[in-house]
Amino acid sequence: MPAGPSTPALALRHVTKVFEDGTRALEDVSFTVDPGELVSLVGPSGCGKTTALRIAAGLETPTDGDVERSAAASANLGFVFQDATLLEWRTARSNVELLPELRGVPAAERRARAEAALASVGLSDAGAKRPRQLSGGMRMRVSIARALVSEPELALFDEPFGALDELTRLSLQVLLQDLFAAARFAALFITHSVAEAVYLSDRVLVMGLGRIADEVVVPWAHPRAPELRYTAEFAALVGEVSGRLESAGASIGDDPRAGVTR
Numbered sequence: 001m002p003a004g005p006s007t008p009a010l011a012l013r014h015v016t017k018v019f020e021d022g023t024r025a026l027e028d029v030s031f032t033v034d035p036g037e038l039v040s041l042v043g044p045s046g047c048g049k050t051t052a053l054r055i056a057a058g059l060e061t062p063t064d065g066d067v068e069r070s071a072a073a074s075a076n077l078g079f080v081f082q083d084a085t086l087l088e089w090r091t092a093r094s095n096v097e098l099l100p101e102l103r104g105v106p107a108a109e110r111r112a113r114a115e116a117a118l119a120s121v122g123l124s125d126a127g128a129k130r131p132r133q134l135s136g137g138m139r140m141r142v143s144i145a146r147a148l149v150s151e152p153e154l155a156l157f158d159e160p161f162g163a164l165d166e167l168t169r170l171s172l173q174v175l176l177q178d179l180f181a182a183a184r185f186a187a188l189f190i191t192h193s194v195a196e197a198v199y200l201s202d203r204v205l206v207m208g209l210g211r212i213a214d215e216v217v218v219p220w221a222h223p224r225a226p227e228l229r230y231t232a233e234f235a236a237l238v239g240e241v242s243g244r245l246e247s248a249g250a251s252i253g254d255d256p257r258a259g260v261t262r
């Protein structure tokens with residue numbers, strides 16, 4: 001556990017999760033996310049990334065171990081999922097206004113906040129559109145605006161760019177990096193893309209099946225230029241993380257569930 005002056009925004013301590021059907025999804029998983037830190041989870045399909053994130057969110061309870069969020073993080077959590085999950089009958093702006101509305105923020109203030117959040121994701125002109133009138137990338141921008149409109153202390157991202165085409169994905173990485181550099185919320189970010197994890201994160205946690213196998217600290221300060229992704233030093237770090245990911249997988253055999261006791 002890294003020692004630090006501040007209380008972590010999120011801490012999972014010795015978390016094990018066994019589902020009702022006996023599936024052991026996580027085995028003694030511990031990690032922290034400090035305030036203002038972006039931590040990624042990368043790992044093979046089915047290794048327990050989403051389960052860890054759902055436990056972090058309080059949507060699942062651990063079978064064993066503890067999950068702790070700072071009071072500020074508990075009071076102000078943001079979510080972004082792979083599916084933008086927008087309400088089709090509301091405009092983009094009223095989707096972004098939803099959380100402030102549920103929290104009783106007065107109409108004029110929540111409208112102003114929603115417009116600022118839409119502007120921050122480059123969608124100033126799309127507030128009056130319905131989700132079906134927007135491209136996949138625009139829908140994801142609305143989803144990010146909705147998550148960040150309340151200035152969350154802790155934001156949880158579950159493979160948000162996984163369904164997008166490569167160019168849109170690359171531009172949304174830059175957008176999210178800029179938003180993170182400006183607001184410095186704590187974030188847990190799940191992705192299958194090692195390059196995406198390295199570009200966005202302060203630390204990359206490499207998972208094997210049901211466990212954290214390794215950790216790689218990303219040395220570059222934020223904000224990070226988009227061009228960083230095309231440098232030799234960036235490619236070297238991506239190679240390093242990919243190698244550790246392969247070792248994490250190799251140590252538990254080729255059968256995707258072989259390392260997990262049922």
Ligand SMILES: Nc1ncnc2c1ncn2[C@@H]1O[C@H](COP(=O)(O)OP(=O)(O)OP(=O)(O)O)[C@@H](O)[C@H]1O
Nearest residue numbers: 019020021023025044045046047048049050051052
């Ligand atoms: N509600 C559930 N009941 C039983 N098993 C579950 C449940 N949710 C997830 N699992 C199982 O737990 C394991 C971890 O799943 P999880 O979705 O956390 O993995 P993941 O790393 O996020 O996968 P992917 O990258 O494919 O999204 C898998 O074997 C999955 O089938």
